[in-house]
Amino acid sequence: MTATAIGAIGDLFSIALFILGLHYLNAPATARLGNRLAMVGMALALAFAAWQTLGSAGLPIAIGVIVGGAIGVIAALRVKMTAMPQMVALYNGAGGGAAALISLVEFYVLSNGGHGLYPVIGVSLVLSAIIGAISFSGSIIAFLKLQELMTGRPITYPGQQIVNGLIALAVIGLAVWFVATAGLAAPWAILALLGVALVLGVLFVLPIGGADMPVVISLLNSFTGLAVAITGFELGSTLLIICGALVGASGTLLTVLMGKAMNRSITNVLFGAFGAAGGTEVASASGGPQNVRSASADDVAVMLAYAQKVMVVPGYGMAVAQAQHSVKALADQLEKRGVKVSYAIHPVAGRMPGHMNVLLAEANVPYPALLDMEDANPEFPTTDVALVIGANDVTNPAARSVTSSPIYGMPILDVDKASNVIVLKRSMRSGFAGIENPLYELENTSMLFGDAKASVDELTAAVKAL
Amino acid sequence: MTATAIGAIGDLFSIALFILGLHYLNAPATARLGNRLAMVGMALALAFAAWQTLGSAGLPIAIGVIVGGAIGVIAALRVKMTAMPQMVALYNGAGGGAAALISLVEFYVLSNGGHGLYPVIGVSLVLSAIIGAISFSGSIIAFLKLQELMTGRPITYPGQQIVNGLIALAVIGLAVWFVATAGLAAPWAILALLGVALVLGVLFVLPIGGADMPVVISLLNSFTGLAVAITGFELGSTLLIICGALVGASGTLLTVLMGKAMNRSITNVLFGAFGAAGGTEVASASGGPQNVRSASADDVAVMLAYAQKVMVVPGYGMAVAQAQHSVKALADQLEKRGVKVSYAIHPVAGRMPGHMNVLLAEANVPYPALLDMEDANPEFPTTDVALVIGANDVTNPAARSVTSSPIYGMPILDVDKASNVIVLKRSMRSGFAGIENPLYELENTSMLFGDAKASVDELTAAVKAL
């Protein structure tokens, strides 16, 4: 049996492991097993690839793998839990960049002979260069936005759509011409193509708001998958084709599911900024002073200490204030007094799926105390105090009744059914959706203004003092 | 582009259509669409194959397709709804037989040159011959059992396992030898192999009871899928490999699901008869006279006519008596009097999944009146009369409480929660599981003995006369 054949059989095992891994990643109980299986698959594939390539290109490959591996692992272990999404963006961008560079290298290798490229090779070379480059630069912008190294607000300017359209046309034109001439116009053509595609990636992500970045990252992730699959055609590698297609397809479906979970369509995420420039501003400005009650920390502390059942409803504000440890401390105080404390976790609370779970787990909140929306909602009618900590949209009763509301139809946490609602936030400003929350004007609602962490710490102190 | 290439592209469309078809077949609302998509895929594949083969072998192919197609379609349209499972068995057997015959023909074609067969070809030839032949003869026995052309009871005799084991060994020995000699011992070896495999198929299904046939048919179905995939290796056909593997894998999973739905493990279905020969007899004989109330048709008619809510619980006995039209007539009479009539359908009532749905749909019972087990069970506490028509095991409360019962843990219809339970059956004999039903001894249960159709017709007449 030839080395290639042995490699192909090894690849087949890797592929099976990747698929099984993804399968198990669908359920919380088996997700870790799933990731481990995928890791084993990758190790196997890398071992076979090393066996076949290290002989001829040992040095550059060893340098690249060691440097890249070290950067990747160290960054992954150092980063804060809450910065995970932007790390995924960076890693994804790296994959896209690799695909684009492979096209560049392969172009030189293949056109070395002086004759042109076969159509299939030419087309895949161009496509993986373009898609990889878009994914690379787009992911970097997504990273910068989420890391708040640049404004998270949509960046729009007049004529933006025309500019983007023209650049996209330039990319297509260059690509067609490259394929038509079988790459003989190169090397400037392939370099120009890469350059313009990088610009397109930047422009594509700029007008999208920071809060939509998780969806965008997921989309760019499936782009990279696509680029890798096409690279597979370029290199004639079944392994790359299959893995790339797996990620491209599952990533696309995942993007749609993520959009659905926050009640946004993908087109709305991608192109929403063009239509409704400044919509957020208008809505929150029109809010003005509302008819709300505000309470002191001491009042609230008494209410909490003598309650039987308290439901904590965390949201984006808790993440911003990094208040999770303080919340845990407050809950401990209350539990000492015999109060039953649970947490109601809305699926899209915060800015990434699982955001609240990650934060609360970091603060060592026991897993069984976290209730899904389905389990939490029946509890509210028998809850004495619903303590809303920096959550807004996910508690907005307008989603149930006001058909004209942008979030109408989104399932929400029914905090208004609790006997008392305490809302911790800094001001009357709106949340992600940019709309007013009628919850704040209800009879049974009181506001405790201030930074979430500061407020919660005050509450803990006040409860202790009782 | 060559003819082969065009064919390959066409095949790719067919494959996509098959997969989409299976995908849509998972939900009732889209199942018809799914089947249609698969049909289109098959038509496309056949068109390309015809284009490539009719030129050389027009006559035999035309004869075969016309004769086979006519037989298949006419039989499918003529057969009674309740005989569907055995029809599927026959069609499946035909597929297996085709795979076995292809191996035979290909053996002659390939060994024509006088030199032996390549290992891969030799192995696939032998495997598809064996599996196809087992599927062929096994399916025919399954058909005969379900059609009651032979006894549905498990056929067992002393030493059966040894005989089966020896025959399996003979098959394996012949196969190994055939491959080892690269087929040069032929043609008698391949013929002998086919013959012994046919016998093995018969012996494999004989000891399995008629009621387990749906599971066996599903298993034989995935066998045929496997045989077809291997035939694909023999012929170098991607299309056959993919379709065969699709069916082999999904059929295996489906077999497991079917077994689960009736609370039986697959090994138990296949080899259960060996362990517990005659167990059914003992259990039902030990029943003896129970402490039950029997009611007259007139009593029951009054009860039904003055009820507000009647739940019909159909089972295998309704199918045996072909009482579905009578049941519909009774329900019409009751509804005329303002009684609300619904039907509680247990997932494994009858002898095939969906058995009751098919029968009641045939009798034009409106779809919304059919309640799944999940929807029906909460209704029983507010039901005045539960009318159990030839159902037994699926109403057995022992499944809830008696841990030693063979059906312990199977979800059942909670008919015993209804104010009154009327059971229509012919005797005190047990049902499929061969166990007593404590339901019949309950305070609120009355028996109406007799053939289900006759009893229901009597009830209808009595209600009309009121």
Place this chain on the structure above:
Amino acid sequence: MNDINVFLGLLTVLVLAIFVGFEVISKVPTTLHTPLMSATNAIHGIVLIGAMVATASLINAHLLSPWLTVAATAAVTLGAINVFGGFAVTERMLQMFRRKDSK
């Protein structure tokens, strides 16, 4: 099919198709078990195409034994029964799933 690489290509396709087959079956309601079994049964009727190819290769090999021609024709016939009967019976079963709003 003597080339190991061709064989490995087919093996890859086999493995992927097996995964598709497993994953495509998800939470099927029990009422759909029989139709689904019947539909997959019809799909392996693709063996008809194998029978057609085998018949053609028999003729092309100029093997004119009447027995072999009968065997090949029988294979085609059985394959056709599988395909056409399989789809027809599935279609009939599924007709039961049309929602009837009322009698």
Place this chain on the structure above:
Amino acid sequence: MNDINVFLGLLTVLVLAIFVGFEVISKVPTTLHTPLMSATNAIHGIVLIGAMVATASLINAHLLSPWLTVAATAAVTLGAINVFGGFAVTERMLQMFRRKDSK
């Protein structure tokens, strides 16, 4: 990859893998969206192998331009970041899913 039949074989594999990718994602709970995205991200790190192959082919072609060697090494580096970082970050996210029975 000039042979149309080889291309068609790869295309078949592509189509099947796309179907596997779609079918393998079923009812994922929202809490798993981010880990799943992260895991698929790590899997497309397989591009590292493409980068290794391309680097080897560059050397074998005796194209000794330093710029090209840098580009190839950069491709390997980026691919390695994708693979190793991707799996590490996924693993960390999933550590949050261990059930803790109590504090």
